[in-house]
Amino acid sequence: MPRSLQKLVDLISELPGIGPRQARRVVQFLLRTDMAFKKRLAEAIVTMNENISQCSSCFRFDEVNAKGTCSLCANPNRDDAVLVVVEKDVDVDGVEAVHSYKGQYFVLGALMPLARQRKNVLSPRVNELIKRLKAQQHIQEVILAFSTTPEGDFTAKELKNKIQESFPTTKVTVLGRGLSLGAEIEYADQETLRSALQGRSEIF
Numbered sequence: 001m002p003r004s005l006q007k008l009v010d011l012i013s014e015l016p017g018i019g020p021r022q023a024r025r026v027v028q029f030l031l032r033t034d035m036a037f038k039k040r041l042a043e044a045i046v047t048m049n050e051n052i053s054q055c056s057s058c059f060r061f062d063e064v065n066a067k068g069t070c071s072l073c074a075n076p077n078r079d080d081a082v083l084v085v086v087e088k089d090v091d092v093d094g095v096e097a098v099h100s101y102k103g104q105y106f107v108l109g110a111l112m113p114l115a116r117q118r119k120n121v122l123s124p125r126v127n128e129l130i131k132r133l134k135a136q137q138h139i140q141e142v143i144l145a146f147s148t149t150p151e152g153d154f155t156a157k158e159l160k161n162k163i164q165e166s167f168p169t170t171k172v173t174v175l176g177r178g179l180s181l182g183a184e185i186e187y188a189d190q191e192t193l194r195s196a197l198q199g200r201s202e203i204f
């Protein structure tokens with residue numbers, strides 16, 4: 001493969017979920033598309049951050065207001081006594097799609113790894129979460145809505161301990177039954193997620 005194409009393959013392989021083989025397929029596809037499409041794609045990537053920033057409160061990427069907060073965090077009609085903590089931005093969309101949760105959000109950014117950290121692994125925003133709870137003492141319940149994977153369970157237990165070290169009266173809950181083992185919030189269907197939210201229970 002020519003060096004200029006190999007460079008693109010290497011870049012695309014850095015995207016999540018894409019290995020070298022898929023990257024080569026993407027490059028082969030791009031090679032055959034017309035210049036107008038390539039320009040639109042490049043332009044969209046370059047300008048994607050212009051109106052989008054990371055919310056200073058929940059850390060998800062969204063259009064933010066002058067105070068740096070997103071539309072969900074800035075909405076005065078939302079319940080500020082309950083906070084859902086999720087791993088990723090898309091998990092917020094998943095919970096929002098259920099239309100039954102009206103509280104606040106916090107995006108942890110990553111789960112706590114069980115094994116030794118691999119390269120390029122993001123670290124979870126644990127300190128930022130504790131800071132948020134300190135700043136917003138009206139939060140009475142923290143719902144840990146993680147995937148039902150070993151990392152998700154591990155992160156929930158560790159976070160619960162961390163939270164209750166500083167806030168012993170804050171209720172810390174996890175999603176209830178319904179989510180099958182290994183289920184990711186991102187892919188959970190709405191009915192399952194709704195009943196998992198309703199059936200949440202305190203974690204011990």
Ligand SMILES: [Zn+2]
Nearest residue numbers: 055058070073
């Ligand atoms: Zn926000």
